[in-house]
Amino acid sequence: FFFVAEEVREIMAQLGVAKFDDLIGRADLLDTRKGIEHWKAKGLDFSRVFYQPEECEDVAPRHVDVQDHGLERALDHVLIEKAKAAIENGEHVSFIQPVRNVNRTVGAMLSGVIAKKHGHDGLADDAVHIQ
Structure with a gap:
């Protein structure tokens, strides 16, 4: 990632842009010719x-307001707790957990916790079985 970051810094300097936030919404800075002229x-x-x-004066071009996504109420907190033995000790766990249509990101936080703890290797196949 170091080389990518270095190249991004160089491009931003060429464009006269100091911060990533200053790039948001700046489609005018894109060189679209290469992509559009491609045969595909x-x-x-x-x-x-x-x-x-x-641009509207009362609408920011980027995220500036804190938004409440209700993450503290996410079903994944329950899943993480129930899967703790698998995450911490590599044990196999199996449980039934009802999911409703309001649970829109089921498993996203759980997979993040697993990835953070175990990296690319993850857990053993079927270490966490949820019905």
Whole structure:
């Protein structure tokens, strides 16, 4: 990642941009010619992808307001707790957990905890079985 970060710094310096936040919404800085002239892009209309709407004074072009996504109420907290023996000790766990349509990201936080603890190797197959 070091080389990617270094190249990004160089490109940003060439563009005269100091912070990543200053790049958000700046479609005018994109050099689209290479991508559009590519043979795979022939006939495609990218005008909506690169469209820049007029800026509104009361709407920020990037995230500036704190949003409550209700993560403290996420079902994954229950899953993480029930899967703790597998995460911590590599034991196999199996449990039934009802899921409703309001549980929109089931397993995302659980997989994040597993990845953080075990890296690319993850857990053994079927270490966590949820019905």
